[in-house]
Amino acid sequence: MPDDSAFDLIFRQAALPGAARPVDIGVRRGRFAAIAPVIVADAPEVVLGGRAVLPGFVDSHVHLDKACLLGRCGHLQGGLKAAIAAVSAMKRDFTVADVYERGAQVLERAIAKGTTRMRSHVEVDPRVGLRSFEALKALKRDYAWAIDLSLCVFPQEGLTNDPGTEELLVRALQDGADALGGCPYTDTDPPQQIARLFALATRFDVDLDFHLDFDLDASWMHLDEVCRQTTVHGYGGRVAIGHVTKLSCLPPEAFARAAGRLAQAGVAVTVLPATDVYLLGREATHDVPRGLTPAHRLLAQGVTCSVATNNVLNPFTPFGDASLLRMANFYANVAQVGPEGFDACIELVTALPARLMNLRDYGIAIGNPADLVVLDAPTQAEALAGLAEPIMGFKNGRQSFSRPAAQLHAPSQPRAALRAVAG
Numbered sequence: 323m324p325d326d327s328a329f330d331l332i333f334r335q336a337a338l339p340g341a342a343r344p345v346d347i348g349v350r351r352g353r354f355a356a357i358a359p360v361i362v363a364d365a366p367e368v369v370l371g372g373r374a375v376l377p378g379f380v381d382s383h384v385h386l387d388k389a390c391l392l393g394r395c396g397h398l399q400g401g402l403k404a405a406i407a408a409v410s411a412m413k414r415d416f417t418v419a420d421v422y423e424r425g426a427q428v429l430e431r432a433i434a435k436g437t438t439r440m441r442s443h444v445e446v447d448p449r450v451g452l453r454s455f456e457a458l459k460a461l462k463r464d465y466a467w468a469i470d471l472s473l474c475v476f477p478q479e480g481l482t483n484d485p486g487t488e489e490l491l492v493r494a495l496q497d498g499a500d501a502l503g504g505c506p507y508t509d510t511d512p513p514q515q516i517a518r519l520f521a522l523a524t525r526f527d528v529d530l531d532f533h534l535d536f537d538l539d540a541s542w543m544h545l546d547e548v549c550r551q552t553t554v555h556g557y558g559g560r561v562a563i564g565h566v567t568k569l570s571c572l573p574p575e576a577f578a579r580a581a582g583r584l585a586q587a588g589v590a591v592t593v594l595p596a597t598d599v600y601l602l603g604r605e606a607t608h609d610v611p612r613g614l615t616p617a618h619r620l621l622a623q624g625v626t627c628s629v630a631t632n633n634v635l636n637p638f639t640p641f642g643d644a645s646l647l648r649m650a651n652f653y654a655n656v657a658q659v660g661p662e663g664f665d666a667c668i669e670l671v672t673a674l675p676a677r678l679m680n681l682r683d684y685g686i687a688i689g690n691p692a693d694l695v696v697l698d699a700p701t702q703a704e705a706l707a708g709l710a711e712p713i714m715g716f717k718n719g720r721q722s723f724s725r726p727a728a729q730l731h732a733p734s735q736p737r738a739a740l741r742a743v744a745g
Contacts, residue, residue: 329355329365331719333694336375338686339665339702344372349692352718357688368714374697374705376668377686378438378715379646382675383531383564383592383630386425386442386461387454388413391636401604402536405637406508410479413450421457428634429461432644433468434723436695436712441472441531441679443503446494447479448486455494468715468722472679474531476503481518483510488518495526504532506544513547520551523560529680531592534563538602538613540571545580549587558588562678564630566591567598569615578623585624590678593617593670594632595653597639614656618666621674628675629653629667646671647697651706664703692719698727 328350335344338357348356348363388409395408425442432440444455455475462471475494477487481504495502504519506512516532523530535543545566552561569580569591584591593615602613617627629649634642650667653659659667676684683690699710714724 329361329363331692332361332363332365332367333375334367334369335372336370336694336696337372337700338375339668344370347375347686347694349719352692352720354686354688354690354692357686370696372700373713374699374702374710375686376436376672376695376697376702377684377690378693378695378717379436379671380439380628380673380675380679380681380684381432381437381630381644381646381671382441382562382628382678383594383632384428384432384440384442384644385445385633385636385638386428386458387416387421387444387450388636388638389428389634390424392640395637402601402638405601406478408637410449413445413454416450416453418453418457418460421454422460425458425461426465428644429465429469429471431634432631432646433465433715434712434725435643435645435647436697436715437469437644437646438693438695438715438717439470439472439676439679439681439684441474441501443474443476443531443533444494444499445478446475446487446490447477447484448490449479452490452494452497455497455499459498467720468717472500473498474501474503475499476505476531476533477515478505478508480505480509481515488522491522495522495528499528501529501531502526504530504534506532506534507536512544516544516547516551520555520557523557524555529560529562530557531562531564534566535568536565536598538567538571538611540568540576543568543580545569546583549583549589552587552589560680561588562590562592562628564592564632565594565598566615567602567613569620570611570613577619581620581623581625584620590626590628591615591617591620592628592630592675592678593653594630595649595656596642597632599656600639612656614653616657617653617670618657618659618663621666621670626674626678627670628678629670630675647705647712648709651709654706661703661707664706668702668706691717693717 699705
């Protein structure tokens with residue numbers, strides 16, 4: 323039993339994943355300093371009553387710059403190409419203030435839903451210039467009290483076919499962009515885009531995160547080229563690919579071969595359930611395909627995977643509340659994951675995306691930043707199944723949000739009497 327009066331805060335009766343019984347967690351100078359069955363110390367405390375505690379959700383793939391656009395565009399219920407075209411037309415008029423305001427809406431929702439780490443992709447090209455990047459840099463600074471925001475700049479509408487885009491990407495990387503993304507399927511020369519992005523990533527020593535293979539035609543893929551380039555550049559563990567919905571169409575043997583290539587190359591996969599399910603298969607009149615890549619099956623074959631938000635309230639995904647617990651629940655439902663897989667689904671929005679993003683200081687462990695979220699459920703699996711609300715969160719040992727549990731206002735007549743009348 324640690325006996326240390328120098329704690330700044332103690333969490334009492336926290337139910338950690340995998341722990342047999344609740345524990346106490348001591349915080350000192352914004353970091354976890356002790357984890358024990360009981361901490362004997364005189365310090366401010368928060369009694370959690372055996373509720374599930376996680377180190378905060380990690381959203382590995384979001385687009386803050388084009389969130390909350392539904393009020394300014396006619397939504398045509400189109401597919402991917404229509405969504406890209408709709409945003410392309412609007413982003414010419416994006417201002418720094420506009421992107422900041424819309425991004426802040428999503429960040430605040432995410433914080434209140436328990437997210438403590440996030441990677442936002444940012445479109446950079448001659449139409450929008452660096453305005454969205456400037457806005458997200460400001461958001462990164464202004465919301466650092468509650469969330470660590472990583473910025474991944476990328477060319478949404480092509481690179482080799484879009485003169486001036488590469489120069490803008492270089493400027494953003496010189497100005498502190500954290501990662502570099504790609505979108506080969508919108509380029510006239512996809513292999514060349516992939517090669518040029520790997521060259522830039524190695525030049526600036528940043529991780530890569532591609533939008534890849536986003537349709538239901540499994541007869542061809544860019545996955546092999548990304549894996550090949552990853553191996554050539556020694557970039558294993560530093561490359562992620564998002565969507566990759568072609569994998570959802572593969573029979574078991576071909577799926578296993580693709581999973582093996584990904585695992586061997588060290589390429590991670592992010593599944594984006596809300597967008598993938600919404601956009602794909604729209605041409606079908608019946609027996610509509612899900613278009614959802616089974617992350618849990620990839621994970622079983624050694625591939626690092628995550629589940630993430632992607633878009634919120636825009637032509638790509640006209641709904642969303644930035645809740646990763648809801649997204650994990652949605653993934654489990656569509657992917658038909660039973661209770662035996664609920665813990666793994668929570669890992670898809672916590673420890674696994676932290677690994678994908680190479681977050682070395684993530685987790686409830688001595689010395690790490692004291693980031694955590696408290697769920698109104700006794701276990702993380704029950705929180706997933708019942709969509710339990712996050713009731714409070716802390717960043718670096720400081721409370722970042724609170725949400726009182728719902729209170730029912732029953733009539734004064736006792737329930738027993740009501741039951742007797744009903745009988």
